[in-house]
Amino acid sequence: MRKVYAMVEQPEDRKAEAVAASKRIEEQHVHLRDMIAEIGRTLENSFESDEQVCCQLATLLVKLESHFLDEEEEGFFEQIEQKAPRLSSETEQLKEEHQRLLIQVSKLIATAESCERTVSWWENLKTDFHEFSKALMHHESMENQLLQRAYNEDIGTRD
Secondary structure, X not given: OOOOOOOOOOHHHHHHHHHXXXXXXXXXXXXXXXXXXXXXXXHHOOHHHHHXXXXXXXXXXXXXXXXXXXXXXXXXXXXXXXXXXXXXXXXXXXXXXXXXXXXXXXXXXXXXXXXXXXXXXXXXXXXHHHHHHHHHHHHHHHHHHHHHHHHHOXXXXXX
């Protein structure tokens, strides 16, 4: 007769999964920041780099879609909500913001692919990209703060 042992998830297992998910997301954030910096450098050149910017923005869109999917479906937000259910409305707001950020990149791509090719068109593209990059960095900062709050706030009673 064989004995069957049930695998019970231990708190240490959850903690290890949470740490792994957080590290993976942070690595993705670093990669996205590097991509943003590279696109910014390209935009600082003359608008003769328009084809390069189009390719870079298209790559950014694909990476962002993958990154947001990872956050939403591979446990990043789930770990926050499990650890601190009181933060679930804030995680929902961040998830909703993902779609708005993707739309911004899509609009940047449409602008970059337009036929204008004037100095003012290039300046507008640079300005719009700068606004997008600020929004994305703010979004990442909010995610990091939420994670910190979930794991570092003590809401227990005083003894």
